[in-house]
Amino acid sequence: MKKLTALLLLALFATGLYAQSKTDLPNVTLKDLNGKDVNIAKLSNNGKPIVITFWATWCAPCIKEHNALNDVYQDWVDETGVKLYAVSIDDSRSTAKVKPVVEGKGWDFDILLDVNSDLKRAMNVSNPPHTFLIDGSGKIVWQHTGYVEGGEEELYEEILKVAKKKK
Amino acid sequence: MQKHILLVTVLALIGFGASAQSFLENSQVNGSFQTDAQYYMLDKGIDITDLNGKKFGINGFGKVNYTNGNFSAGIRFEAFLPEMNGFRSELNGVGLANFYATYDNGFIGVTVGDIYDQFGSGLVFRTYEEWSLGMDNALRGARVVLRPTNGVTIKGVYGRQRFFWAPYLEREMSADDYRGIVRGADAEWDLNQSIPSMNDSKFRMSLGGSFVSKKQADQSLFYYIPENVGAAAARLNLGYGNWAFSTEYAYKINDPSAINNFIYKEGQALMASLSYSQKGFGAVLQVKRTDNMSFKSMYTGKQNDLDINFIPPINYTHTHSLPSMYTYSTQPNGEMAAQLQVNYTIPKGTALGGKYGTKLAFNMSQVNDIVRDSIMDNGQMVINKKGSLGYASDFFAISKHRFFRDINFEIDKRINKDWHVNAQYINLYYDIETIEGHAGAPVVQANIGFVDVTYKINKKQSLRLELQGLWENEVHKGYEVEESEKKDYQKRGDWAAALLEYTISPHWSFSIADKWNYGNPVEEYRDHYFTGTVTYIHDATRVMLSGGRQSEGVVCVGGVCRTVPASSGVTLTVSTSF
Secondary structure, eight states: OHHHHHHHHHHHHHHHHHTTSOEEOOOOEEEETTSOEEEGGGOOOTTSOEEEEEEOTTOHHHHHHHHHHHHHHHHHHHHHOOEEEEEEOOOTTTHHHHHHHHHHHTOOSEEEEOTTOHHHHHTTOOSSOEEEEEOTTSEEEEEEEOOOTTHHHHHHHHHHHHHHHHO | OHHHHHHHHHHHHHHHHTOOHHHHHHEEEEEEEEEEEEEEOOBGGGTBOOOTTOOEEEEEEEEEEEEETTEEEEEEEEEETTOOTTSOGGGOEEEEEEEEEEEEOSSEEEEEEEEOOBSTTSSSOBOOEEGGGTEEOOEEEEEEEEOOSTTEEEEEEEEEEOOTTOOOSGGGSOTTOOOOEEEEEEEEEEHHHHSGGGTTOSEEEEEEEEEEEEEOOOOOSSSOOOSEEEEEEEEEEEEETTEEEEEEEEEEOOOOOTTTTSOOOOEEEEEEEEEEEETTEEEEEEEEEEESOOOBSSTTOOTTTTBSSOOOOOSOOOOSTTGGGGOOOOOTTEEEEEEEEEEEEEOTTSTTTTTTOEEEEEEEEEEEEEOOBOEEETTEEESSOTTSOOOBOOTTOEEEEEEEEEEEEEEEEEOSSSEEEEEEEEEEEEOHHHHHOOTTOOOEEEEEEEEEEEEEOSSSEEEEEEEEEEEESSOSTTOOOOGGGGGGGTTOSEEEEEEEEEEETTTEEEEEEEEEEEEOSSGGGOOEEEEEEEEEEETTEEEEEEEEEEOSEEEEETTEEEEEOOEEEEEEEEEEEO
16 A cells, blocks of 8 residues: 555656646636636637636635735736736635625726636645736746735736747 | 556556657646645643644645546545544545546536536535545536536536545445435526527526435434435526626425434525625625525434535635634524625725725624424424424524624725735624534623734835734633533633734745733633744745644635644645646
8 A cells, every 4th residue: 555655646746747848728617707608728818928816705815915916907917918817716605795895896807706616626726825827828837826915026027928928 | 556556557558658649749737735744742731731642643635637638537645644633533544535537528528536516506516625624525426517508507416425535335335334325417597698689788697406316225223214315406696787696595305314313304495695796896695594404415424524515604704813713604404694795995096095095894794593493293292303393494584592693894905005904893793502512601792803014125025913802792801610611611701812924025924923812711721822934935836834832713824824723733734736
């Protein structure tokens, strides 16, 4: 049993190394705030970068991060054409609150609902907040877990790199 | 052992064998790991005088997904060596806990293996996994999803639920493992996506319905246990412009179980929510009634074991350490609840809004018991008696027995580029006797407040100070506690807490915190809970080391939240995803 364990861990580790290559967005369908289906694999922003953040109404650092992002979002859009999708992992406890919270806080992002945590599982998110950066060809090029004050600066540097590459 | 090696080799060969150029190019692998390890120490100060031979607790998982076009598959390996304190001892062990393979081309999706899914809001079916709680009720079996036309989704599931490490095959199951088979179907119709003329309509509507049944063997010597128990639910979502309304009703036939004390009453649940939102303002009102809706695939199941459905609590989730000490948990045998939440942002550029706007939030939630009236059953007056119909309940009557109430008000304000303040006041009513089972202990009625101030030293560095207080109305210093009831007064009375965090974006966070139960009626419980934490984050990798005393609750440091059980010692968490 121990050998099998070791073998499996080794295999996992090896696949981990192999997987350093960029991956696509998974084939998962979520709903937007109007109930419309959105297939994540088909998200596109005309060759410009996309940011996907995972958050929840009950996650204090997530709210902080999104308040901070909202303050700078319009500038980022003007400068890089980036588009941000904020994926709420609220389950049926709090799904009904997502729209009132988003509107009440005045956020300008596109919101998607991952009520069954399908995308969270497919993208291997353990704890929110968790942020992904997707380049113009739809590949995940960077990700980050957690949020501390000023963390949006690092994200912006990464967005700039991706946006420049495109030109 | 040899069999396993053979299997791995064969799999590897298939992997390489199939390495036609295009196949490899489309192959993608991703995954994640997490290890939480604790080293426990004796701590007489908080009554930890015996570790019961347990110095370490380690929870770990590794998970890998493989995708290739419409095909995906994955495994999750888990190790609890042994499980950390506060997790169920049945988790102790190592193994392949979860695997699945899916093919989905948009029209049809087929999954075999461990399935996580939910129908509607989960009132009759929801399987999910929550690592921080050690909870996993995945359905091992098969699922088919059909999307015959735009806006129509039909699902079917079949299988047996995960029960820690218990085997799934009938012939391997132990004699006291009565887990049944779960079967379910669900259909949803979204009119806006399905009818072209409604695609861009301001009016939105979707309908859904589900049916779930469990097939279980009757092993009881005393009662006739129904071998098939069915539950059905119907739901409706409506929207018009800024308004949204949604509701779901569920019904379950008689389902005697350990949770409902083996009564033969039917179960019912109703949930509804109404919301209005526009830029800068959002309000939502939710109501809920549940009666005898615990639904498990094993009728002897306890606590959260083998839940087929999910009854969502609809109260506010607090994340600061003092208010989260008294988090409400759903009462499976029945409750009536309501909640109102309002979010409002005072616009930028006004006198009260300032340069950045001021964010306000109000929330009120209350949960009461349902009314249970005695009825005649086999010529006898009964209430909640085993083997009887149990009771009758007026659908709209609300019992005077209040379980929980939370009224809170929050203000969030960026003062200028460097200063940010967040403050909340909470008025709490918490029936600790019902919710935590401390018989005879007085209700927790408390005022709680916190102030959370962040100062940005420069672009990368910042300081955050958090001050909290909890003051009980009745139970504090001087409250008479009998020697024999002392145990029920741990954590009771007044509390103060402080936390100082220094962060260097984007990698480092250092924090020290103390929680002090200074106003406990029992002198020996007036303890301090000191902790120190260092967190390092690099991209999607997080390493967190903390030491000190931890009381039960939700802790958020370095920007991530999780629930932790009480302990004294050192905790290390390492997680990464790729």
